[in-house]
Amino acid sequence: MVPLSYYLVLSGILFACGILGFLIKRNIITIFMSIELMLNGVNLSFVAFAAHWQHLSGQIFVFFVMVVAAAEAAVGLAIIIAVYRTRETLNVDQVNLLKL
Amino acid sequence: MTENLHLWVIPILPLIGAAINGLFGRRFSRQRVVTIALAASGAAFAMALWIATQFSSASAPYVTYLAPWIRAGNFQVDFSFYLDQLSFVMLLVVTGVGLLIHIYSIGYMWEEGGFYRFFSYLNLFMFFMLTLVLAKNYLLMFIGWEGVGLASYLLIGFWFTKDSAASAGKKAFITNRIGDFGFLIALFLLIKHFGSLDYTQVFEAVSKLPVEVNGIGLLTSIGLLLMVGAAGKSAQIPLYVWLPDAMEGPTPVSALIHAATMVTAGVYMVARSHVVFDRAPSALTVVAIIGTLTALFAATIGIAQTDIKKVLAYSTISQLGYMFMACGVAAYSAGIFHLMTHAFFKGLLFLAAASVIHAVGGNQDMRYMGGLRKYIPWTFWTMTAGTFAIAGIPPLAGFFSKDEILWKAYGGSWVYWLIGLITAFLTSFYMFRLWFMTFFGEFKGNQAPSHEHDDSHGHGHGAPHESPMVMVIPLAILAFLSLTGGWIGGRLEHFLSPVFNDGLAEASEKIGETASKGTEHLLMGISIAVALLGWYIAFLLYRQRPELPARIAAGLGGMYKAVVNKYYIDELYAALFIKPLVDGSTAILWHTVDQGVIDNSVNDAADSTRHASDAVRHMQSGNVRSYAGWVAAGAAAVIAYMIWMGVR
Amino acid sequence: MDLHLALFLIFGAVCVAGAINLLVQRHPINSALSLITVMASLAVEYLLLGAEFVAAVQVIIYAGAIMVLFVFVIMLLNAGEEARTGGSRIALVIGVPGMIVGSTIVAWVLLKRSGTGDVAIGSLPGDPKTIGWLLFHDFLLPFEVTSVLILIAIMGAVVLASRPELSSHLEKER
């Protein structure tokens, strides 16, 4: 028997790692992967809650999250490719033209 | 109520014509434009004639309710039309003269650019004028009132590429605006005190009020304000200045709008509101004084003008002054009678003058005319009819109506009569002066300075020639009306009496007391004598001894100069009103208020926004990770807040 | 120590190690592989919770498709090691403390104040049949909406990633 909070803490750690990755990583692809990491953390809490409440809705939500993640990956990676073509870099610190 | 006369159809017909020509006329041939315009105005006239067959004084007024317009609380204004004896006369005059001038314009404007535009505007004018005349309430009348102003503006500025025409259009519009302002305030007062603009309701309420003998009460205020509006539209002192300039428009327009119909709207309005004026004697006196002064004043200017159209323009102002004089002594039916005859002979005179101008190739200066009698006989004879009519030679139209007015004026005060008489003499003089200068003596067209007037028709300066039949026929019809129009005088007064006598009958009773039949005949004789005197002096000066006028002018010196320059009224207005207004606008409104206050406050707002944004714009570093940092911090704050709320 | 807790801890540790490795590694492909590790271990965690279908889909979709895309893009763009540029002070000064504060609060609340109970191993079997039933009945509308979302994403990706001049060139060649 594992307390539900353990799962939630694990999910929280993953989510926090995702945020941290977003904050400290420079490579735009890695940043994107940090987002996926956050989504995974959320998924884990969904499944854990599903088990806790004995309701499958939580697991269904995971599928929707996955679909959104897939769509996001497709579009996001296409954007990355387009950015790379014009800016010739993947470093977000150098993609900073959108400012005054 | 009586049977439905479908009054709304009459104004709608010209509107349809105006819309078709205005929207699609550019692609139409001239023939088709003419067909549409004539069909519209002809149908309106036919409708008016049909109504004439249905009309019976017993069942007047007829009312046609079309649709609701404004419903605000108890206040209600509808699209409804109203036909009594007064508007019936106006209806016939407007549609009849309008149709004739439409026909005339075909010949006159045939070679002009913007042909479709001209006829579209003419039809539009007809629509608004008929709306004005047939309206059942003041607001709908105001729509027509403004609309004829618009049509007038468009037509004066018809040759808008010419600067003077464009300016004249603006001048007419702005001067009318001043009058309309008074009219509007009068309407507001009506709404405030009677809660309605409907003729029936307003007059019913007014007729229950006592006569305001002393001071300026409500009815006097309303009457004076209405008179301000009428003065603007009908070119009375002090707002007459736009009418002479309006001669920049095509001459048929001058005939239709600035002689026969639109400028008489003020008279119609005063006559329509006679219930108010009857109970405001001081306002009525003001009307009479304004009318009398205008009549004399414009006539004196008229004797020194050399431009044929300007002479007629001042003559129109003067004649309008007569009408107001009539209204001012509560002789409304005399005013309307003169309105009608004036529409005939002044329309005729303008059209004939147009024919003359047409004949000599665009020149309007009478000094370079002369001897045209043998070149353009039709024009000569029709114009002769008009001249005799306006001069008051019996048995032509002008004699009857003018004599009626003078007779009624005498009933009001002998001063009115005397000034009217002097004006009649001056009228006779300047009209015969025009007649002699134009048609007698030698043709001097070849000496004219070679200025090409925009009112020309590309004929060049050949020998003068008669106008085509399409222009001559309306002239002939109007000449016939000028000859015979006066004979219905007595019957017209009787016909109109249900309208004007339902109020107080004091004024006419007063006249009946003070004047006898003998006096009337005496006065009539004096009138005729004065008219003939005018003819003789004109004959003397411009036929027998043509060198005399110049000597007289030299002798009179400054006074003559003042008359030629229209008493410097335009200059006076420029100095009194326009310059202070322009200077004030420049100094106060533009430099101080607009630039100083409004611009500065806007700029300051923008500047402060910019400075504030400048301070925080550094957050917008363009660096995604910084944004993420803010998001993370914000999320932490939100979580902390929510947890704290939960714990508490 | 029972099997459930042991497995949870083992794979949880793998998860956290993978996540930290994702952050530590400078080469994006290493980060990607770390993320795949995280996802695989998460799949096992899902299995522990009884969500077998979710676990399988996690492997097939996340590890097998989405991450392949990532690796593919990394290879395509030949992404090199990450440069340690200091583009954003705010991310470190404000973002990281904010993240730490936020997660600390959440963890504290979860561990100390939550009255949640234990979860038994495989306590809620999420077999494909039940999930399919739910998906096509109770969640039919969201399901259809996500299908539209996917369609839009496909078109968006094609438009974004295609080089117009290149594709028109190919068209001409054909």
Add this chain to the structure above:
Amino acid sequence: MLSIETFLIASAIKIVIAVFVLLTAVAYTVWLERKVVGHMQNRWGPTRVGPFGLLQPLADGIKFIFKEDLTPPHVYKPLYIAAPMIAVICALTSISVIPIGNAVHIFGHDIPLQITDLNIGLLIILGITSVGVYGVALAGWSSNSKYSLLGGLRASAQMVSYEISLGLSLVGVLILSGSFSLQEIVAAQSGSWFHIIPKWNIFQGQFVAFFIYLTAAYAETNRIPFDLPEAETELVAGYHTEYSAMKFAMFFMAEYANMITVACVATLLFLGGWHGPLFGPRILQDVLPVAWFVLKVVAFLFIYIWVRGTLPRFRYDQLMAFGWKFLLPLAIANLVVTALVVALRS
């Protein structure tokens, strides 16, 4: 219910046996291919080592093991080493859920002829296969060579693309059987119509699905006519250009193991698994299903080799266009039709 110790021991034994059998099968699939293609091309194939060259795979294995393990200097070493392992591990793991026959009764226990029976067995196979892409992709990338990189790129794009068609072609079968468990899928195909036509899925209207599966499987396993990741005439040897000795052997094994897995799945899902005519004594009846299964797998592998000996290689854009514009719509259409028929029948 087995005790945990027995379970672990039995599983370990089964794993050892399975790996041994699989590796042997891989070795002899290679031999079979060389032999069959040789005969198709009017050659003999391997003949020197053992009768009919039957010991050739053994000789090859020994050679691979003892060859010098070259590591080119510019490779990214960790992944360069990890890539072949990923490939071969994924290939070998996926066999773990494949049953090769009914449960047999040995030592007083009912032992299923499969390492483990999961009710999501098919999904496990799909998942492991999809992870197998990384072996190829990472090998191509870590070799730091343009041929390898191109091969790796092609492999990952191709495998991701065809995986969709492959998965969709299986869904029709899943609808018919209503389960992810391979045991149940096979059980659903037992019996026959009129004692002649077996109730295999391929005869239950899933012929189109079988064709799609066949085509997609060729692409998934990088086999001719879809062997673009290792197209010799263009990319030297594609993603494994820089590999040699045992690491190369791992890729080699992974490819053939994948072929066998694919053949097993095809057999289980479309060809009725181990179902076939049973006759003879009891012991024969126990062995025959396995024999039928092996026969079907070998037949499928033969088609593989046959196609290799017959068809030329596709061009890359043709491959992609075929996958996305023909195979995928066809798979969806098949799925819709199957679903409709099942829905109408029930």
